[in-house]
Amino acid sequence: MSRKAREAAAQDGASVIIKKYANRRLYNTASSSYITLEDLAGMVRENVEFQVLDAKTGDDITHSILTQIIMDEEANGGQQMLPVSFLRQLIGMYGNSMQAMMPSYLEASMANFRENQSKIREAFEKGISATPFAAIHETNMAMMRAAAEVFLPGAVSSKPAEKKPASPPAASSDEIAALREQMAAMQKKLDELGK
Structure with a gap:
């Protein structure tokens, strides 16, 4: 050729x-x-x-x-993308009965993330919590929490996330402050999982 x-x-x-x-x-x-x-x-x-x-x-x-x-x-790279806790959990999956399911789960999760990342970024940058994009993000997060609980029991808090009633399209400063608090709490949990 x-x-x-x-x-x-x-x-x-x-x-x-x-x-x-x-x-x-x-x-x-x-x-x-x-x-x-x-x-x-x-x-x-x-x-x-x-x-x-x-x-x-x-x-x-x-x-x-x-x-x-x-x-x-x-x-x-300077900044690592794979947290130590994730690497430990991934290594722990080798030889586990769920090992065969992990490749397809990880592929689906990454595809879902890539499809929605720009929409999610836009929603958070605008600070609008009642948009369809924020709903997509919440659905994705719920799916990941549920899957993490199935694949790695005990890795995720067993207490289900509280659902909040839908707010009107215009976000007030109180809602934005609440979102910031939620994001800080999520970051704290991620930091704790990374240790």
Whole structure:
């Protein structure tokens, strides 16, 4: 396959093949050039589909390469994204009867988060608690709390969250202050879970 054909295939949504050689070098077959893990991280951010193959055996090693990128990002990124408590809980799931369910649960959670993150950000930036976007956020949080309780009993408080009556569309300063207090309480709980 010619270089132009490979690039056209990559643009048509086909996976770019990356070959990893014994000397740890990565070769992008679409661009006919050697690349780094940082380049692969950039491809992920640009939503470029790729598959990493061991050049000698032909085995698909994409999972281990992506895991290595995460490890590098966590070590060098300055601000870590994965809290220690999450890592401990994730490690604890290996060998657990729920292990088979975790990949699909994590994929669904991340997809749901990505779909709604801009809507949620807008709702909180505007300080409007009675919008459909805030309702989406509350539904997502309730789903995550319920799933966390199923997957990790005891990790979430057993006391159900109190439902508040819907407020009128115009948010008063009292409602905004209450939202700020709730956000501070949530942050405190997250900090405690991170310890």
